[in-house]
Amino acid sequence: MKIDGRFWLTKENQSFLGYGRIELLERIDTTGSINAAAKEMKMSYKAAWERINGMNALADQPLIERSTGGKGGGGTKLTPYAHELIATFHRLGELHRQFIDRFAEAGNDPERLARILSRTFLTTSARNQIPSTLQTIETNGLHSTLTLSLSGSDTLRSTITAKSVENMGLAIGCDTYAIIKSSDIHIASSRPDSKTSDNILSGTIETLERSGENIEIGLRLEGGTLLIALEKQDALQNLQVGISAYAIISPLHIIIGL
Structure with missing residues (x-):
């Protein structure tokens, strides 16, 4: 059993925006034509x-704004x-997806879902607050390396102090959050050297937003988790x-939250 949910925006008790309608608007923006957008989506005009x-x-x-005639012919464009x-x-x-992911952590265990719902929601400046489950704890002197399972088969390793593990009462199987600043996630188009101790996770670029010298990247991992990098x-x-x-x-840049 899997907990999931659909996301729609309604207005005046009527369906207003959903993913299909947003896709239609985006295709109109790309093609400059309602007819062309409809054909790409395999629907009638x-x-x-x-x-x-x-x-x-x-x-x-x-x-939308529609124009007719002129040197380049008519067309359709989106308004600001x-x-x-x-x-x-x-x-x-x-x-919404982040919220559903928190529910999905519970699987078919109602008691675990109750614990998740009773958990205090985090408020931090970090863009990435990823639901996870603690798989392993390896302690070496003053530090411990934790293996965290994310949705799907993705995993992360985090290195924190052994004292933090003790103070937080961390144990295998407990629900956690992997908290990562967007500036601490680096994106590469080719796989780095496998000998590195860093976490390497593969995915697909879902969003790109450029502003000045910076670019914000949304990377959807194979297991479904969305990472935001700057x-x-x-x-x-x-x-x-x-x-x-x-x-x-x-691993040093992943903070653990409960």
């Missing part, structure tokens, strides 16, 4: 137009308001949405 009309009827402002809605939807969708643009010119990439994280 009429069905696409009905969805757009439905969204426009509920939206506070128009979502539509772009804001798309960004808001994706951010809310990410938070890098310098000049070091990652070849990254594109949809390509495979690797996250590199030092």
